[in-house]
């Protein structure tokens with residue numbers, strides 16, 4: 341909806357123009373600059389997209405100053421308390437909470453697709469045992485495009501729906517296969533009588549030589565973590581999926597691009613980095629030394645799991661996970677957890693420190709999640725894979741939203757060129 345105008349004056353030419361201002365349901369309005377180049381011959385410049393809305397979206401809303409996160413309008417705290425990951429997945433994909441019948445149908449569609457092609461399974465043999473699981477997951481998800489190429493027309497809504505069910509169903513199977521490959525154990529086939537997270541734990545931890553009982557506390561904890569990680573509007577990996585998908589690329593390839601973007605320590609890779617950092621800090625006595633390192637820019641040391649591009653307040657997900665740590669560790673009989681104690685003290689000390697106060701740096705979703713993953717037996721190198729499993733739902737929802745928009749265009753940013761101006765080729769014999 342166009343409500344007001346933003347006046348732009350080019351002082352060099354005296355040319356004035358009015359740019360349309362568009363307001364959404366919540367959050368800051370945007371100045372629509374899509375005709376700026378045509379009318380004024382200039383681009384906008386915003387490295388890191390600090391003040392750029394790259395798209396219109398109806399899926400997720402974040403108010404970073406107030407620490408608010410809504411999925412399709414529902415507060416994350418309510419979804420975390422009352423919902424399940426499958427219900428949240430339906431909500432993100434379809435825009436509304438499902439009826440009982442819709443949820444049952446959706447869940448059984450996901451269960452139906454959990455197996456992966458046997459040939460795909462053999463791809464893992466090509467990886468060295470110590471390959472990082474994110475590299476294996478990204479490669480195998482991309483390879484799925486080879487299995488579903490001719491049958492995938494991105495403009496066919498039914499094909500898009502089957503793709504959504506397939507990738508959400510198969511990503512835990514791929515993740516578990518990566519884990520089993522890393523530890524040298526045989527692959528464990530999915531069990532479709534189990535719910536999403538119980539099945540994942542089964543594929544991770546069962547072995548053929550003895551019965552395996554899924555711990556319901558671990559499955560519940562995982563389900564809650566998956567709800568919290570399911571979407572986060574136009575973050576780096578989601579924007580990557582949108583950009584790759586905007587070319588009309590096979591969606592499995594676009595999701596694989598998202599997995600790769602998530603891997604970085606500034607994004608989803610931070611959960612693995614947090615536990616490495618806590619181990620490096622070791623004891624509460626060492627915290628001041630590490631805070632001093634943070635302030636010394638030449639050290640390049642950052643407090644992992646702290647800070648966020650959008651949240652300038654508590655990340656609401658971090659608050660929920662911190663609470664969850666207390667409960668899950670107590671229920672698993674692991675209340676005495678030195679790394680969790682250290683993380684709590686680190687948060688307390690950092691939040692009183694002028695450096696963190698003045699920059700509005702708070703714990704983010706990754707600060708405490710690794711403590712829970714560790715407690716339920718997930719190895720550290722698999723933490724970001726866990727994040728990727730949950731975020732697949734968000735990636736698919738955004739890809740669907742983009743492809744089903746008839747006005748979609750290829751994403752193609754421009755640049756401020758600062759390289760050499762035009763010059764003539766110098767023959768090799770005449771150089772230097």
Ligand code: ACO
Pocket residue numbers: 388605606607608610634641642643644645646647648649650699701704705706
């Ligand atoms: N530790 C120490 N200082 C920090 C941290 C941190 N974790 N995060 C930001 N800062 C400082 C920066 O050095 C900078 O200080 P300066 O103004 O003196 O130069 C200031 O705070 C602003 O930081 P930017 O890097 O400009 O903020 P940006 O929005 O670009 O980065 C990011 C956000 C990448 C999340 C950053 O806070 C960070 O690196 N955090 C640690 C990694 C992490 O936890 N990532 C997970 C984010 S959540 C997610 O993606 C799932």
